[in-house]
Amino acid sequence: MSDSEGKVRLFHQNGSEVLLPIPTGYAQASEKINEYVKQGWLVRQPDPQYEQIIGYVAKRARIDERSGEEVPILDLYGAHDGMSKRFIVRYINTDQQHLEFTAATGLTLDDIPMWEGEQPLERGKGNAHKYIVKLNQPVKIIYKNNPKYPKDKADSEKTQDEKKIPARLFVAWGEPVEFEGWVSENRPNAPKNEEKKSTPTTKKTNAASANGHWAENEVNRQKVKDTFIEYGIDTVEKMVQAMGEIEEGVTKLSQSKVENVDRYCHLIKQMYEAW
Numbered sequence: 597m598s599d600s601e602g603k604v605r606l607f608h609q610n611g612s613e614v615l616l617p618i619p620t621g622y623a624q625a626s627e628k629i630n631e632y633v634k635q636g637w638l639v640r641q642p643d644p645q646y647e648q649i650i651g652y653v654a655k656r657a658r659i660d661e662r663s664g665e666e667v668p669i670l671d672l673y674g675a676h677d678g679m680s681k682r683f684i685v686r687y688i689n690t691d692q693q694h695l696e697f698t699a700a701t702g703l704t705l706d707d708i709p710m711w712e713g714e715q716p717l718e719r720g721k722g723n724a725h726k727y728i729v730k731l732n733q734p735v736k737i738i739y740k741n742n743p744k745y746p747k748d749k750a751d752s753e754k755t756q757d758e759k760k761i762p763a764r765l766f767v768a769w770g771e772p773v774e775f776e777g778w779v780s781e782n783r784p785n786a787p788k789n790e791e792k793k794s795t796p797t798t799k800k801t802n803a804a805s806a807n808g809h810w811a812e813n814e815v816n817r818q819k820v821k822d823t824f825i826e827y828g829i830d831t832v833e834k835m836v837q838a839m840g841e842i843e844e845g846v847t848k849l850s851q852s853k854v855e856n857v858d859r860y861c862h863l864i865k866q867m868y869e870a871w
Contacts (some may be wrong), residue, residue, distance in 0.1 A: 600620065602619065603618065604618045604628075607638040613641065616632060625648060628811070641647070641726065643740045646741075647737070648674060648736070649675045649773055649775060650674060650734060650735055651675025651731055651734040651775065653670055654670070654682075654716065654724075655671075656711050656714070667687060667689055668688040668705050670686040673728065675731075675734040680721075683764070684762070684766055685716075685766070688705065690790075700770075701731055702733075702774070702794060703731070707728075708728050710727075730780075733772045733780065734775040736771055738767040741767050742765050745762065746761065747763070769774055
């Protein structure tokens with residue numbers, strides 16, 4: 597290193613630490629550091645991220661203190677048999693988050709019965725099987741540890757507020773994965789003759805909820821996709837926007853629980869012709 601050259605400590609997105617050269621003058625050094633940051637280098641080491649395979653999901657709700665609206669809560673459970681307790685929680689605050697959940701799992705919020713309890717269920721206990729839905733195919737998630745979680749305290753030592761702090765934070769949905777021995781149940785095991793509690797979804801979310809009914813296999817997905825493309829709808833965003841304009845058709849489609857993909861495509865065509 598020459599007398600006219602300094603070093604700055606920066607971090608790669610994967611957490612690796614590097615020393616990069618900078619001029620010794622303040623103005624020149626600042627300019628060089630800003631250049632590094634624009635290239636993607638980080639000034640702080642990012643939190644390490646981990647992966648987990650999720651196989652089951654349950655739904656609860658809470659009331660947002662600011663808006664007073666009901667916010668859906670998804671309790672996610674690991675795919676392994678020994679993981680009977682909730683692994684991580686995912687709040688669904690926006691339509692986009694709902695769409696991401698549907699894209700990853702093939703389910704919608706309406707496919708999952710509402711558990712009225714405040715605490716998450718434990719798989720295999722009581723009537724938990726009525727509310728915990730098995731995914732058709734396990735899906736990978738990305739998460740990170742919560743730095744605010746009091747991991748050094750025993751449960752008996754934690755305050756009530758500390759007990760509410762989650763140990764893990766959801767980061768993103770990953771791809772569906774093959775899981776040895778996994779048997780799909782093909783449909784949510786919702787309780788029969790039991791009224792579902794409504795969830796706060798907009799027209800766009802209701803329109804998108806139809807996705808779960810044609811996500812059974814690649815053939816059906818392609819057939820419905822071809823139907824959308826026939827009407828110039830080649831993206832999910834365009835699909836939701838167009839379907840949202842036809843309230844009657846959306847209601848008919850989202851409530852009909854269509855199982856026959858040909859009937860589903862016929863309904864889509866009717867909706868677009870009316871639109």
